[in-house]
Amino acid sequence: MPNSKHVIIFGMDGCRPDALIQAKTPHIDRLICEGAFAPTAQTGVITISGPGWSDMLTGVWGAKHGVTDNSFEGANYEQYPHLFQRLKEKNPSLVTASIVNWKPINEQILRSADHAVGTGSDAKVCEETVRYLQSAAPNVTFLQLDDVDAAGHKHRYAPDVQGYLDSIAWNDSLIGEIWGAILARTHYAEEDWLILVSTDHGGTEYGHGQNIPEHRTIFVIAHYSDGTRLEFPAExxxxxxxxxxxxxxxxxxxxxxxxxxxxAIA
Incomplete structure (x- = not known):
């Protein structure tokens, strides 16, 4: 019988938590209401995507994984490989998937996912994920959406900038569509899902990359299909x-x- 436990990670690139709270996000609001929300979580000191996604997907800080920019030069993934590899070391039967807008994630970090697609489009990430979930049973899936970061660079990263808030609302609609595909799965009632939503960095004005609170403060949402309610610690x-x-x-x-x-979670 296939493993009934599943995790899906939504990575909303460049999404400030204070803007997430301000934006119209009915699906994310429900995940928060029914789950756990850490709105003051922290990313690493180098607040750009290469290091940020490496932090998240290896479970170690930059001093270990070695990524300092988006060139990935100096990466130490041999010693500190990605999450999927670590999981398969313990359970080779686990099925992994990574569907991303920003292709370097799959080309550099998650290089051995069982199902890997780089789309170059948030809409296509959603389309491919919905299609994939109709026929496959991945135990862990990573999704990266890039439009919020693009909106920050174009309009400014701030909770009072409408173009930035609109991009967050757009990502929420995609998350809702994918969540709907999960709920519609044939054997969903027998499955045990954890939905995680987070980001790699924040931003100010038209950019990011500094070691300041507005760039380092991120969020983590954890929603369990069985009703488990985590209590995140302060840190x-x-x-x-x-x-x-x-x-x-x-x-x-x-x-x-x-x-x-x-x-440490309760």
Missing amino acids: VNIVDIPVLVARHLGVEIDPDWNWDGNL
């Missing part, structure tokens, strides 16, 4: 996300992995 970090994934899938975290995530 939550981007490197804690692999811990949540492994725990839900019943994968023992090996001390030799040397993960920096050590989330």
Whole structure:
């Protein structure tokens, strides 16, 4: 019988939590209402996508994974590989998928996903994910949406900028469509889903990359289909996300992995 435990991670690139709260996001609001929300979580000190997604997907900070910019030069993924590889070390039967707008995630970080698609479009990420979930049963799926970051660069990263808020609302509609596809799965009633939503960095004005609160403060949302309600501690970090994934899938975290995530949850 296939593993009934599943995780899907929505990565909303460049989404400030204060703007997320201001935007019209009925689907994300429901995830928060029924789940757990950490609106003051922290990403690493280098607040750009290469390091940020590496933090999230390896479970270690930049001092270990070595990524300092979007060229990925100096990456130490051999010693600190991505989450999917670690999960399969413990349970090779797990099925992994990564469907992203920003293609370097699959080309550089998640290089051995069972199902990997780089679309160049948030709408196509949604379309491909809905199609894939109709016929496949991935145990862990990572999705990256890029339009919020693009809107920040175009309109400004701020909770009072309508163009930025509109892009967050757009991403919420895609999340809602994918969530609907999960709920419509033939065997959903027998499945145990964890939905995670987060981001890689924030921003100010038309950019990001500084070690300041507006760039480092992110959010983490955790929603369990069985009604489990987490209580996040005061300190939550981007490197804690692999811990949540492994725990839900019943994968023992090996001390030799040397993960920096050590989330203590109630």
